[in-house]
Amino acid sequence: MIDLNNTIVAVSTAQGAGAIAVVRLTGPESILICDRVFNAAKKGKRLTNQAANTIHFGSLMDNGKELDEVLVSIFKAPNSFTGENTVEVSCHGAPYIQQKVLELFIKNGAVMAAPGEFTQRAFLNGKMDLSQAEAVADLIASKSEAARRVALQQMKGGFSNELMRLRERLLNFISLIELELDFSEEDVEFADRQQLIDLINEIEQLLSKLLHSFSLGNAIKNGIPVAIVGHTNAGKSTLLNTILQEERAIVSDIHGTTRDVIEDTINIEGISFRFIDTAGIRKTTDTIENLGINRTFSKIESASIVVLMLDINDPDEKIHEAIAEVKDKMNADQKLIVAINKIDLLPPEEVEKRFNKTKFQDLSGTDTIISISAQKQTGIDQLSAELIKIINLKAVDNDEVIVTNARHYEALQRSHSSILRVVDGLQKGISGDFLAQDIREVLVFLGEITGGEIQTDEVLGNIFKNFCIGK
Known part of the structure; x- marks a missing residue:
């Protein structure tokens, strides 16, 4: 249970070395505790006598020895993030200095903050409601x-x-x-x-x-899952490597190279997409490869978008079967993009002829079909555009809830x-x-x-436990 009579302290900047670190105190004695160890550059200045929302230059002193030159920002209740008296000390960012500053404030009456305790105090003091705190x-x-x-x-x-x-x-x-x-x-x-x-x-x-x-x-928060599926050697791993601009997946002419799921995330126009390269779909007696294929079907069911990779040289029957098999695993809320790959292997006129035939015979009006060459990076911009179009960010653009x-x-x-x-x-x-x-x-x-209806500290503690210390 949080004791609002305590004054808490924590480093609020990220862990590690940096030019500057911020050590934050909040609670009834935060200004007084800082005043005990602060030696202002202007002789005789006391922090307890200073106005709110002001910054002061000086040094932190530990047993008469100068620890560091700092800037001290003062915020007074109720006009602070937590609704309490708050002090933010900007010191040099060496981890050793950060630790010594923490120890100095703890020796003078502060206690170490729990994860999320600053924001939890803001909630308890009515500065924000719980949904805002979680945000x-x-x-x-x-x-x-x-x-x-x-x-x-x-x-x-x-x-x-x-x-x-x-x-x-x-x-x-x-x-x-x-x-x-x-x-x-x-x-x-x-x-x-x-x-x-x-x-x-x-x-x-x-x-x-x-x-x-x-x-x-949920997709925006955690990344939109995009499953790349298709037959073996359709170019799935090549597409993943092309999108990520690195050799993330092994590419080989040997069928069944990818036997497990490979995932990575990339940001496209402000949206995180979590691409999932899966094992190629085919009939095989290989036990390990079959496990990978089963995982492929599992990823199809859990993805928001499915990119079905097809070889432009595949016969119509094979294309029909692949589309039907993948659609059978999808639900109404999922979106399908069919990517006809390896267009670099045919003359442009043959590509157009083959592409249009497949497009009109095999796809419904709700699906998208594009032609690409994953190896030559042709059509990748169109794929990115289709992904953004599917997500439809009108709700975000209009600031809808x-x-x-x-x-x-x-x-x-x-x-x-x-x-x-x-x-x-x-x-x-x-x-x-x-x-x-x-x-x-x-x-x-x-x-x-x-x-408004949450009464127990156990529930609140569970909500705030995943916050970082210092926030």
């Missing part, structure tokens, strides 16, 4: 422009504001319904049932939209189930007390997202 961790961990934008939008309260509006409208109606219960003997209805039906239907649609956004949000957190998704699922019970109850004309109970459940589950 801080997502922002720190973001590996792409899209992930950064989504996390920043949530940290600024975009998701919280959406939920707040829902809760307020539900609270108004549940208040009217519960007022009806007080006048049950008079058979009075204060809550217009048609307005309630309209509101509940609107909320159900919004919850469905938020739930649906999780597939995009996108759910990225699995905990939020689970709470929304429970909220949605409760809303559906309200819809069913309204259709069946059940009494107000049962309606009120289901609406209260919706409010509780939505409150779990922002932290």
